[in-house]
Amino acid sequence: MRGQKQTAANHPLLFHPDEIPPPDPCPPEQQARSLDSPVWTDNKARLIMHYLHYFVLLTKHGTYIDGFAGPQSECETDSWAAKLVLASEPRWIRHFHLCDRSRAQVGRLYELQDGQPERDDDGRKLNRKIKVYPGDFNVEVDKILNAGTISEREATFCLLDQRTFECRWETLQKLAAYKRSGHKIELFYFLANGWLERALAAQKDTAVLARWWGRSDWTDLRSMTRDQRRDVLVERIRRELGYKSVKAWPIFERENGGGIMYYMIHATDHPEAPKFMRRAYRRAVCPLEPVEQLRLALFTEAEDLEMSAMPGEPSLS
Ligand SMILES: C[S@@+](CC[C@H](N)C(=O)[O-])C[C@H]1O[C@@H](n2cnc3c(N)ncnc32)[C@H](O)[C@@H]1O
Numbered sequence: 001m002r003g004q005k006q007t008a009a010n011h012p013l014l015f016h017p018d019e020i021p022p023p024d025p026c027p028p029e030q031q032a033r034s035l036d037s038p039v040w041t042d043n044k045a046r047l048i049m050h051y052l053h054y055f056v057l058l059t060k061h062g063t064y065i066d067g068f069a070g071p072q073s074e075c076e077t078d079s080w081a082a083k084l085v086l087a088s089e090p091r092w093i094r095h096f097h098l099c100d101r102s103r104a105q106v107g108r109l110y111e112l113q114d115g116q117p118e119r120d121d122d123g124r125k126l127n128r129k130i131k132v133y134p135g136d137f138n139v140e141v142d143k144i145l146n147a148g149t150i151s152e153r154e155a156t157f158c159l160l161d162q163r164t165f166e167c168r169w170e171t172l173q174k175l176a177a178y179k180r181s182g183h184k185i186e187l188f189y190f191l192a193n194g195w196l197e198r199a200l201a202a203q204k205d206t207a208v209l210a211r212w213w214g215r216s217d218w219t220d221l222r223s224m225t226r227d228q229r230r231d232v233l234v235e236r237i238r239r240e241l242g243y244k245s246v247k248a249w250p251i252f253e254r255e256n257g258g259g260i261m262y263y264m265i266h267a268t269d270h271p272e273a274p275k276f277m278r279r280a281y282r283r284a285v286c287p288l289e290p291v292e293q294l295r296l297a298l299f300t301e302a303e304d305l306e307m308s309a310m311p312g313e314p315s316l317s
Contacts, residue, residue: 038281038282038284038285039249039250039251039252039264039281039284039285040251040252040253040254040255040256040258040261041072041251041252041253041254041261041262042079042254042255043079043284043285044079044081044161044190044251044262044264044284045072045079045080045081045083045084046079046084046284046285047249047251047264047280047281047284048081048084048085048159048188048280049081049084049085049088050279050280050283050284050288051188051276051277051280052064052085052088052093052157053088053288054276054279054280054294054298055155055157055273055276056090056092056093056155057291057294057295057298057299058272058298058299059092059155060092061092061093061094061154061155062092062093062094062095062154062155062156062157063093063094063095063096063097063149063150063154063155063156063157064085064093064095064096064097064156064157064158064159065097065099065141065144065156065157065158065159065175065185066081066082066085066096066097066098066099066158066159066161067099067137067140067141067158067159067160067161067162067167067171068099068100068137068159068160068161068162068163068166068167069081069082069098069099069100069105069109069159069161070100070102070104070105070106070108070109071083071105071108072161081159081161082096082098082109082112083112086112086116086130088288089120089121090120090291091120091126091128093128094127094128094129095128095129095149095150095154096128096129096130096131097131097133097144098112098113098130098131098132098133099132099133099134099135099137099140099141099144100133100134100137101134101135101136101137103134106132106134109132110132113130113132116128116130137160137166137167137171138166138167138168138170138171138211141171141174141175142174145174145175145178150178150185152179152180152181152182153182155183155186156179156185156186157185157186157188158175158185158186158187158188159188160172160187160188160189160190161188161190162190162192163192164192164195164196164199165199165203165208165209165212166212167189167212168211168212168214169211169212169213169214169215170211170214172187172189172214172237172241173214173240173241175187176241176242176243176267177241183268183269183270184241184242184243184267184268184269186266186267186268186269186270186273187237187243187265187266187267187268188264188265188266189237189264189265189266189267190251190262190263190264190265191229191230191233191248191262191263191265192261192262193226193229193230193250193259193260193261193262193263194253194259194260194261194262195261196221196226196229197222200221200222201222226260230248230263230265233248233265234246234247234248234265237265237267238267241267243267243268243269244268244269244271245266245267245268245269245273245274246265246266246267246268247265247266247274247277247314248263248264248265248266248314249263249264249265249266249277249281249313249314250262250263250312251263251264260312272298274316275298275316276298278313278316279297279298281313
């Protein structure tokens with residue numbers, strides 16, 4: 001029986017020393033509040049991976065769409081969202097749709113696809129479908145949604161990690177409108193912050209801005225503060241796209257500081273999702289917690305919901 005291993009001295013042990021997990025190097029939740037900027041550009045992919053790891057413990061299935069999926073840095077792939085999500089255990093997300101417009105990036109996506117194991121860590125055959133879409137996500141999104149493979153009940157998540165203006169508003173509309181019942185496709189939408197004024201001024205093709213913003217009043221963005229732009233977009237996603245919860249999570253320039261480079265705007269209808277995202281945000285740099293520990297923390301504690309927001313964090317209400 002598990003837990004009845006014998007030592008050399010023949011004393012029964014509850015656990016063999018090899019089975020005892022190493023101590024968690026991350027601080028407990030309460031102390032983690034003192035971290036003001038726990039997620040920075042190098043670990044934004046870990047934020048997504050942590051969140052999805054928590055979510056699939058609830059759903060036990062899922063579809064992951066990554067519209068701008070090639071690695072941010074061509075050499076540093078340990079902070080590549082698609083790679084981290086594919087590697088995350090348990091491998092319960094079964095459908096992956098990975099899109100990129102750059103030929104070189106598409107090559108990296110095919111390499112990632114080819115390098116996937118056929119079996120999980122316990123030797124069970126993995127039943128996963130990974131599809132790569134070379135092209136503009138604003139176009140390819142129709143193929144993904146019209147293929148009929150995403151059912152109304154399928155928990156579906158879409159990462160939109162654009163650099164600045166690549167993801168058109170109509171693409172968000174299509175994703176948000178896809179499901180007729182149940183929870184809408186969740187969005188993780190990256191809004192550039194640190195260089196948005198410069199990018200707005202430098203973009204000479206104003207049609208790009210109009211398509212990105214989806215309305216003719218994009219010109220107002222130039223005179224807004226950064227906080228105003230963030231708040232206007234959050235409100236539009238809530239009102240125009242109809243998500244119940246829309247929260248902007250700041251992504252900093254570097255570890256423990258610098259300016260806010262992006263906001264990761266998380267749009268969801270699922271009542272548990274904001275709580276999961278808060279936990280993922282606070283623990284993005286930490287190793288994933290053991291599954292049993294997580295189940296207790298995620299599904300039996302009301303405590304997380306009551307915790308007040310850290311500086312810069314959106315509130316859960
Ligand atoms: C910020 S990177 C994505 C980073 C990635 N999510 C990661 O975790 O490392 C943006 C990617 O979007 C791609 N891209 C730019 N415009 C695109 C478009 N219209 N459709 C699809 N991909 C696009 C770029 O080639 C680049 O690989």
